[in-house]
Amino acid sequence: MTGATSSRRFETALLYAVIAVGLAITLLPFLWVASGSLRSTGEIMRNPGAWFPERLTIENFVALFERHRFLGYLINSSLVSVLTVLTNVGFGAMVGYALGKLEFRGKRLVYAAVLCALMVPLSALFVPQFIVTVKLGLANSLFGVAAPMLLTPISIFIFRQYVISVPDELLEAARLDGAGEFRVFAQFVLPMCRPALATIAVMSFLASWNNFLWPLIIAQDEGVYTLPVGLAVASRAANRTEFGLLLAGAVVILLPVLILFLVLQRQFAMGFAGQGVK
Amino acid sequence: MMRRQSLVALIFVAPFLVIFGAYTLIPTILAAVISVTDITTMGLRNPFDAAFVGIANFTRILRDPIFLQSMRTTLVVVVTAVPLTMALGLALAIALNKPIRHFRGIFRGGFYLPVVVNMVAIGVIWKYAFSDQGLINSGLESWGMSAPNWLGDPHWALPTVIALGVWRNFGFCMVLFLAGLQTIPEDLYEAAKVDGASRWQSFMGITLPMLRPTTLLVSILMTIFFLQVFDEPYVLTGGGPLNTTTSVALYTYKQFSFGNINLASAASFLLLLVVGAITALQLIVLRPKN
Secondary structure, X not given: OXXXXXXXXXXXXXXXXXXXXXXXXXXXXXXXXXXXXXXXXXXXXXOOOOOXXXXXXXXXXXXXXXXXXXXXXXXXXXXXXXXXXXXXXXXXXXXXXXXXXXOOOOHHHHHHHHHHHHHOOHHHOHHHHHHHHHHOOOOOOHXXXXXXXXXXXXXXXXXXXXXXXXXXXXXXXXXXXXXXXXXXXXXXXXXXXXXXXXXXXXXXXXXXXXXXXXXXXXOOOHHXXXXXXXXXXXXXXXXXXXXXXXXXXHHHHHHHHHHHHHHOHHHXXXXXXXXXXX | OHHHHHHHHHHHHHHHHHHHHXXXXXXXXXXXXXXXXXXXXXXXXXXXXXXXXXXXXXXXHHXXXXXXXXXXXXXXXXXXXXXXXXXXXXXXXXXXXXXXXXOHHHHHHHHHHXXXXXXXXXXXXXXXXXXXXXXXHHHHHHOOOOOOOOOOOOOOHXXXXXXXXXXXXXXXXXXXXXXXXXXXXXXXXXHHHHOOOOHHHHHHHHHHHHOHHHXXXXXXXXXXXXXXXXXXXXXXXXXXXXXXXXXXXXXXXXXXXXXXXXXXXXXXXXXXXXXXXXXHHHHHHHOOOO
């Protein structure tokens, strides 16, 4: 019996070791980017394969913002993401509430449209979306960069699923007290659905901050590049001597998401569930 | 009452109607229309000058060796990356569901991290690590192993791109499998144990069959994802060397950037058909019993 327990223990220890090594390998790229972005250009040229810097330097970050236009890209990415989060939270809640709690003609049709939109892969529609954006006069504007993401169907879906669980009696009571539909929504529904709003905020921030194909297509002018577009363009033009600079650019893109991930694990976890239904 | 609510509801759903119309409904119709005309980006100023060409765009891309190669490449990506991603995700989910009791949060969070980070940034990091004399090769050489030119060699470029795709997605599979595993009642395993079943037998007899709905969902989500693979090859190789890593989505983008929006639309349309068929399959197969 003791033999069985100790072999069981050994197995568990082995499993921990394997999982820990797997985790270390998975997270290697974050080590590479941290060490590479802090190496000088001269050092990378002399010894491209070194895993750790001989001397730490922030020259790449300084160059990124002083000689290159990454500050502009950072501002563009931030503006687009803030706008996307605000519209997804606001509109997502409005539409989700209507679909979950109001009765109106055409409700089933609208809900079917939301489900359809959930399934259409956006990467397959970028050509006509480009044409629509051009014809709307939004090409080469930050609003055009944000446009297709302003209200994603998943935001509506998450809010609808959540708001359904709010008891109808509460809303009826508010209505009997004389509150109009908009007040019921703003004063009663929104505060009760804070977790759903937080999930929508996190998911739409990620979708917007990480979006690449659409901004690549619609932002033709450097003035409206987002960070991923700016980094991709720089990366294709660069030779390997500029790796330090590119890695510093990667850090600028990754850092906000890493911080959010550490702070808001709960909302990320709820996001999984939302994606799962997709 | 009902009528007032209808009016209010219309205001509430208006944002969706506007954005859905402009960015899903109209584009879907446009995509079909453009793919049967000879319009190019230059011709967008006078769109009504475009001529109807029937299925000429489709026959043209289907005769383009680069498009055929991109279909083959996409297929190779799907049939290798989907099972790899799922196997890794399932193995981790099983390990983190019961046997691993400590540091669960750290393990789950750490393995999930690749799902939420930006692919362009990660692509730059991989390029740095996998370049000719980069970190991976210096590591391999110090162990006395031969080091290929990962991104420059036509035999190694696609596997490297696939590895990045797997790295990015296995944490997503893990999370869905974990959710699936938590729905399996513990008594089933207890009963099997009483009957003298080995752990392998309970895995084959209980875990896998009970996970069937999850497995199906994950496999379809991953197939749809990898069918549209774009970011990884765009950033790592730009589609080269010798177009070996050009996926269908990347081919579409290239045609678009050459101004051939008619050919790009035809290619997108084919991709949309395949993705649509798989999504329909998902709905039919996964429809809840009640």
